[in-house]
Each structure stands twice: as structure tokens, then as C-alpha cells.
Amino acid sequence: MSDKPRALMPAWMDANRLAIVKGELDKAGVELVTAQFRTEEELLAVAKDVDGIYENPVHITRHVMESLPRLRAICAMGIGYDRFDVPAATELGVVVINLPKVFxxxxxxxxxxxxxxxxxxxxxxxxxxxxxxxxxxxxxxxxxxxxxxxxxxxxxxxxxxxxxxxxxxxxxxxxxxxxxxxxxxxxxxxxxxxxxxxxxxxxxxxxxxxxxxxxxxxxxxxxxxxxxxxxxxxxxxxxxxxxxxxxxxxxxxxxxxxxxxxxxxxxxxxxxxxxxxxxxxxxxxxxxxxTPHVAAASEMDRRERPRWLGIEMGRVLTGKWPINGLVNKKVKPRFPLTND
CATH class of the missing domain: 3.40.50.720 (NAD(P)-binding Rossmann-like Domain)
Structure with missing residues (x-):
């Protein structure tokens, strides 16, 4: 296994956008891991060796975060972060990221x-x-x-x-x-x-x-x-x-x-x-x-969303605060972060 920090993405994103995420994570020195999972049990099985998790069908609860001591960050796929237990993340030192200035x-x-x-x-x-x-x-x-x-x-x-x-x-x-x-x-x-x-x-x-x-x-x-x-x-x-x-x-x-x-x-x-x-x-x-929850959709979204997914996760997993998307501003991270 690589010594690089690892970020887990559910394996549903199309290849073009996934390549953009991977490109930004590669620049930061972070390895992208993709996997299929639908339940909390399946998530915990594939996430035991990762440092960051992207939003997925499984709610990131206190139990999930307590079960993953390596976990540093969880990142929403957009602006909303209702699949995350933000108070628990803050208490446990897990940084919660969203994308407030993309679309x-x-x-x-x-x-x-x-x-x-x-x-x-x-x-x-x-x-x-x-x-x-x-x-x-x-x-x-x-x-x-x-x-x-x-x-x-x-x-x-x-x-x-x-x-x-x-x-x-x-x-x-x-x-x-x-x-x-x-x-x-x-x-x-x-x-x-x-x-x-x-x-x-x-x-x-x-x-x-x-x-x-x-x-x-x-x-x-x-x-x-x-x-x-x-x-x-x-x-x-x-x-x-x-x-x-x-x-x-x-x-x-x-x-x-x-x-x-x-x-x-x-x-x-x-x-x-x-x-x-x-x-x-x-x-x-x-x-x-x-309309079917498409307010954010545009060509800009298809290009910029994956780019910022990679940038913000890459920053946190390599010891830096996110640029725009820090949700839990009172968090004391499990691993120290800088503004550099």
C-alpha cells in the first residue's frame, strides 16, 4: 500500500469527471480509491485504510467516523451536507468540506x-x-x-x-x-x-x-x-x-x-x-x-465540481485548510492543518 493519503470515492462518477478529481488529487500527492458500496457495513469494509471520504449513499454518522480512526475529512459533492453528522465530526476532529462557490x-x-x-x-x-x-x-x-x-x-x-x-x-x-x-x-x-x-x-x-x-x-x-x-x-x-x-x-x-x-x-x-x-x-x-434537483447543472458545473472536489480534499489530506468549503469552522482537526 502507498504511503500517500487516500481518498475514497463511490464508483458511480463518470470517467471524465473522475479523471479531473484524480488529476487534482495527484497534484496534491493524494491517492484516489474507488469502490462500490451501498450499506454502512460495506463502506466500513472499504474505508478502513482511507483518510478522506466523499459523499456517497451511506450517511456518515458518528459510528462511521468513530470506526475509522484514520479519517481526516469528509467532502460533500455539492453545497448541501445533510448526509453528514456535522456536530459529531466536529467533536471527533473530522473536517467537513462542501463546495459553496462552484455553482x-x-x-x-x-x-x-x-x-x-x-x-x-x-x-x-x-x-x-x-x-x-x-x-x-x-x-x-x-x-x-x-x-x-x-x-x-x-x-x-x-x-x-x-x-x-x-x-x-x-x-x-x-x-x-x-x-x-x-x-x-x-x-x-x-x-x-x-x-x-x-x-x-x-x-x-x-x-x-x-x-x-x-x-x-x-x-x-x-x-x-x-x-x-x-x-x-x-x-x-x-x-x-x-x-x-x-x-x-x-x-x-x-x-x-x-x-x-x-x-x-x-x-x-x-x-x-x-x-x-x-x-x-x-x-x-x-x-x-x-424540476428534478438540477439547479446546479451546467457545463461549468461538470468541469468545476470535480476540480474543486480534488482541490479541497487534496488540501486537507496534505495538511492544509480548505480554501472555500470549511463547514465545521470550530473543528480541532485530528491532524494539524495550516493555511499555506
């Missing part, structure tokens, strides 16, 4: 696209145009198919104010939107630098906004943080967008809000269970636009 603009533009698609009723108009063409009658111009929601000068509320939400705020200014946000971890002066006003609580955000865009990570603290109470506070003309994680929202409450007219419509790139199942009531609602 934040793509996710932000997807959120804006979902807002615009709902405002302009693109789904309804597309269906009406196609059905009218097939019937030879022209598009059916029903009241439900005609856009009515004014955009300029209205209020966009952001749930959380991290990198993606800040990009959304920047883009929203082009539409002359007033942007407010709720994030208890961000100082008001930081938000103000981006032209955004922080509100004191989630209820105020939902009550005052014409559009809500969710950007908070999923954690035990944020599970179902948005539910019936918040939806009932929204205006009946308001639009709800989620490009973060489905588990942040009580989906049953959202379905009821859409069915009963508490809110006008929604745009969702994420759901509680993915992929969306055939029995999910959201798929039968005409006032919902659904």
Missing part, C-alpha cells in the same frame, strides 16, 4: 427562473398553446392562463443569506425587487452591503414577501422549519420557490396551501423524497412547476 450562480439563476416562470405563467401558457394548436382553435385564453402578477417593485424574501441567496439578491435588483432576508447568523450590516434588509423572524419574512426563495441547508434544526404557520402568513398572490432541500419544508402543508389557495403557486427543484414518486400530490397540481 452558486447556477442555483441562483434557477431560483430566479422559477420565480419568472410562475409570474409569467409559462407552464400554463405552454400547455394552452399546444392544446390550442392541436385542436385548431388557437391558444385557449382562459383567465387562469393570463399572467397577472406584477413583478417590479414587489418584495422578495430570502430564507437564509449565504452565497446563493446573495447571488439571487444581486440578480433580483435587475427587476427592481425589494429584497429582504431572514438569517439569524448574518449581521445586518453584511446584508446591507448587498442592498438587503434583514427581518427579525421567519414570520415577518413570510408575511411581508410577495415571493419567497428558500436557500437554507437541511439540518436537524431546519427540518420542516417552513410549514403551515408560514404558508398561512403568505399573501394569496404570493409565489414560493425552493432550490435548497425538500426536507426544509413540510410538504403536506405546502400541498394544502397550493390546493386551498393560501398561496398562488410554487416552483420546486427539490422535494422531500427524490426522485419525485408517482403518488406525490405535487405532480397533479397545475400551480406548481417541478
Amino acid at each position: 452558486h450562480r447556477e442555483v441562483a439563476s434557477h431560483a430566479i427562473a422559477l420565480i419568472l416562470a410562475n409570474v409569467r405563467k409559462l407552464r400554463t401558457l405552454d400547455i394552452a398553446t399546444r392544446e390550442g394548436a392541436r385542436a385548431g382553435t388557437g391558444p385557449k385564453r382562459s383567465v387562469d392562463a393570463i399572467p397577472y402578477h406584477w413583478l417590479y417593485g414587489e418584495t422578495l424574501g430570502l430564507v437564509s443569506f449565504g452565497n446563493i441567496a446573495r447571488e439571487v439578491a444581486r440578480m433580483a435588483k435587475a427587476f427592481e425587487l425589494n429584497v429582504i432576508a431572514y438569517d439569524p447568523y448574518v449581521p445586518a450590516e453584511v446584508a446591507a452591503q448587498h442592498g438587503v434588509t434583514l427581518v427579525p423572524d421567519l414570520d415577518t419574512l413570510f408575511r411581508e414577501s410577495d415571493f419567497i426563495s428558500v436557500h437554507t441547508p437541511l439540518s436537524p434544526e431546519t427540518k420542516h422549519m417552513i410549514g403551515e404557520r408560514q404558508f398561512r402568513l403568505m399573501k394569496p398572490t404570493s409565489i414560493f420557490v425552493n432550490t435548497a432541500r425538500g426536507g426544509v419544508v413540510d410538504e403536506a402543508a405546502l400541498v394544502r396551501a397550493l390546493r386551498e389557495g393560501w398561496i398562488a403557486s410554487a416552483g420546486l427543484d427539490v422535494t422531500e423524497v427524490e426522485p419525485v414518486r408517482g403518488d406525490n400530490p405535487l405532480i397533479d397540481l397545475e400551480n406548481v412547476i417541478l
Whole structure:
């Protein structure tokens, strides 16, 4: 076995992107190991001699980390890190890495696209145009198919104010939107630098906004943080967008809000269970636009994601702090790290 640090990647990534990860790890002096595994038992069997683990189908629990004394780092495949027990990792000295500045603009533009698609009723108009063409009658111009929601000068509320939400705020200014946000971890002066006003609580955000865009990570603290109470506070003309994680929202409450007219419509790139199942009531609602968790996707993503997966893991496994993606900032690493 090589004396190099070793990073474990599940063997599902395509060859081109895997080669990019490997190339960056090679530069750092880290060996890439790939393996097939689906259960915790299988993971522990293949990971006993590795120093870093990339996100995979198995949740990285306290038990997993305690069973792997060589483990220095775990790395998410994107921005979300809900498959990792972050408090346990911090306690055990395992560095948690994510990729916060790789495709934040793509996710932000997807959120804006979902807002615009709902405002302009693109789904309804597309269906009406196609059905009218097939019937030879022209598009059916029903009241439900005609856009009515004014955009300029209205209020966009952001749930959380991290990198993606800040990009959304920047883009929203082009539409002359007033942007407010709720994030208890961000100082008001930081938000103000981006032209955004922080509100004191989630209820105020939902009550005052014409559009809500969710950007908070999923954690035990944020599970179902948005539910019936918040939806009932929204205006009946308001639009709800989620490009973060489905588990942040009580989906049953959202379905009821859409069915009963508490809110006008929604745009969702994420759901509680993915992929969306055939029995999910959201798929039968005409006032919902659904996309299959692809907000981050682009040619840039396909190139830059694997590059930064290699760079950040390579740094930590060779004694350096990650450049952008340190999740557990209070961690005292099992092995000392420097900023060089």
C-alpha cells in the first residue's frame, strides 16, 4: 500500500469527471480509491485504510467516523451536507468540506427562473398553446392562463443569506425587487452591503414577501422549519420557490396551501423524497412547476465540481485548510492543518 493519503470515492462518477478529481488529487500527492458500496457495513469494509471520504449513499454518522480512526475529512459533492453528522465530526476532529462557490450562480439563476416562470405563467401558457394548436382553435385564453402578477417593485424574501441567496439578491435588483432576508447568523450590516434588509423572524419574512426563495441547508434544526404557520402568513398572490432541500419544508402543508389557495403557486427543484414518486400530490397540481434537483447543472458545473472536489480534499489530506468549503469552522482537526 502507498504511503500517500487516500481518498475514497463511490464508483458511480463518470470517467471524465473522475479523471479531473484524480488529476487534482495527484497534484496534491493524494491517492484516489474507488469502490462500490451501498450499506454502512460495506463502506466500513472499504474505508478502513482511507483518510478522506466523499459523499456517497451511506450517511456518515458518528459510528462511521468513530470506526475509522484514520479519517481526516469528509467532502460533500455539492453545497448541501445533510448526509453528514456535522456536530459529531466536529467533536471527533473530522473536517467537513462542501463546495459553496462552484455553482452558486447556477442555483441562483434557477431560483430566479422559477420565480419568472410562475409570474409569467409559462407552464400554463405552454400547455394552452399546444392544446390550442392541436385542436385548431388557437391558444385557449382562459383567465387562469393570463399572467397577472406584477413583478417590479414587489418584495422578495430570502430564507437564509449565504452565497446563493446573495447571488439571487444581486440578480433580483435587475427587476427592481425589494429584497429582504431572514438569517439569524448574518449581521445586518453584511446584508446591507448587498442592498438587503434583514427581518427579525421567519414570520415577518413570510408575511411581508410577495415571493419567497428558500436557500437554507437541511439540518436537524431546519427540518420542516417552513410549514403551515408560514404558508398561512403568505399573501394569496404570493409565489414560493425552493432550490435548497425538500426536507426544509413540510410538504403536506405546502400541498394544502397550493390546493386551498393560501398561496398562488410554487416552483420546486427539490422535494422531500427524490426522485419525485408517482403518488406525490405535487405532480397533479397545475400551480406548481417541478424540476428534478438540477439547479446546479451546467457545463461549468461538470468541469468545476470535480476540480474543486480534488482541490479541497487534496488540501486537507496534505495538511492544509480548505480554501472555500470549511463547514465545521470550530473543528480541532485530528491532524494539524495550516493555511499555506
